[in-house]
Amino acid sequence: MVYEFGEPVSYRERNKLIECYSELYSFGLSKSGYKYLSNTIEIVLIEEVRDRLTLTCKISAIALAIEPK
Numbered sequence: 871m872v873y874e875f876g877e878p879v880s881y882r883e884r885n886k887l888i889e890c891y892s893e894l895y896s897f898g899l900s901k902s903g904y905k906y907l908s909n910t911i912e913i914v915l916i917e918e919v920r921d922r923l924t925l926t927c928k929i930s931a932i933a934l935a936i937e938p939k
Contacts, residue, residue, distance in 0.1 A: 871934045878915045878928035887929065894934065907935040
């Protein structure tokens, strides 16, 4: 199962990610008839900040391996 954010989420906005994980585990999986096989994977977008030695990292999606119960 993959949930892709409409706009990548900054790690500074961790509260949005926590809310998404809560929805995923407590509502999405519990009603779906599936169980998770392992921990979630965060798919990260890394962008170089132009003219600096800096990178920005944002989460563009989260993924979870699942199987039928």
